[in-house]
Amino acid sequence: MIQENGIIHIQNFLPDDQRQKLNIEIDKISEQFLINGNSRASVWLNHNQFEILNPIVNIQSINLLNIAFEIYKRLKEITSISYTLTNLRILDEKKKIHPVDWHTDSAQNNIRGLLYLSGGDENNGNLSYILKSHKEKHEGSTHNIDIKKLNLESKVYKGNSKPGDLILLDINGIHKKNTVNQHRRILFFEFQEQSSKKRPKTKIIFDNSKITKQMIQESNFLFYESNEIELIDPLYYNNLILHTPLKIFKYYLASFFKLQIKKILKKFNF
Ligand SMILES: [Fe+2]
Numbered sequence: 001m002i003q004e005n006g007i008i009h010i011q012n013f014l015p016d017d018q019r020q021k022l023n024i025e026i027d028k029i030s031e032q033f034l035i036n037g038n039s040r041a042s043v044w045l046n047h048n049q050f051e052i053l054n055p056i057v058n059i060q061s062i063n064l065l066n067i068a069f070e071i072y073k074r075l076k077e078i079t080s081i082s083y084t085l086t087n088l089r090i091l092d093e094k095k096k097i098h099p100v101d102w103h104t105d106s107a108q109n110n111i112r113g114l115l116y117l118s119g120g121d122e123n124n125g126n127l128s129y130i131l132k133s134h135k136e137k138h139e140g141s142t143h144n145i146d147i148k149k150l151n152l153e154s155k156v157y158k159g160n161s162k163p164g165d166l167i168l169l170d171i172n173g174i175h176k177k178n179t180v181n182q183h184r185r186i187l188f189f190e191f192q193e194q195s196s197k198k199r200p201k202t203k204i205i206f207d208n209s210k211i212t213k214q215m216i217q218e219s220n221f222l223f224y225e226s227n228e229i230e231l232i233d234p235l236y237y238n239n240l241i242l243h244t245p246l247k248i249f250k251y252y253l254a255s256f257f258k259l260q261i262k263k264i265l266k267k268f269n270f
Pocket residue numbers: 103104105171175
């Protein structure tokens with residue numbers, strides 16, 4: 001149980017056909033890059049890592065907001081709390097992306113959902129967690145925690161997930177993302193108690209076609225308290241990322257020349 005241990009592993013949460021559809025669409029968008037005029041695109045942080053921009057709007061084959069709603073319902077069933085959805089991302093990483101060492105995000109009642117579309121097994125970006133550590137109030141350093149020194153090695157839960165599995169974890173607990181040796185692709189969700197103000201919530205961009213009547217009946221799922229104004233904007237960059245891969249420039253140059261040729265042809269009415 002998540003209240004007891006801080007983590008729960010739900011197998012086969014996402015049916016295979018939905019996962020396959022999503023993966024096909026994500027692969028396609030991964031080849032489209034964010035330049036002028038192209039907003040259904042991926043943002044590449046380096047050669048081995050990308051995100052899909054505004055996933056709820058840009059993914060068309062599956063209603064991602066509905067997957068979040070299914071998680072919300074499951075969480076409510078388990079905890080009797082109706083959490084608010086505060087973040088939804090698609091993250092893709094491959095080949096030796098650096099692990100994130102033992103740490104705590106140091107905020108109680110924040111639940112993260114990791115839905116694996118690829119990877120998540122041992123040595124492939126799986127999650128490790130110190131059972132019951134979510135109940136502690138963490139003071140001092142929250143990063144690079146030495147679990148040997150704290151005598152916590154016997155409490156390590158080593159996640160070993162399969163594509164389609166969902167892991168829900170209380171991020172106040174001590175956790176760690178292991179190295180991605182091949183490929184890890186996840187839907188990343190965050191849920192917070194609506195009244196909790198300890199950690200700023202992130203705004204979510206979605207379009208009205210994704211909202212269902214059932215969602216509106218569960219108003220905590222999407223709506224913040226009206227006096228909550230300190231919200232974090234969704235992911236955006238206003239400068240070129242230092243490790244932008246070369247293929248983005250090639251794509252940009254090819255698009256630029258195609259556009260110029262089109263302009264010239266138009267001028268001569270070809
Ligand atoms: Fe974390």
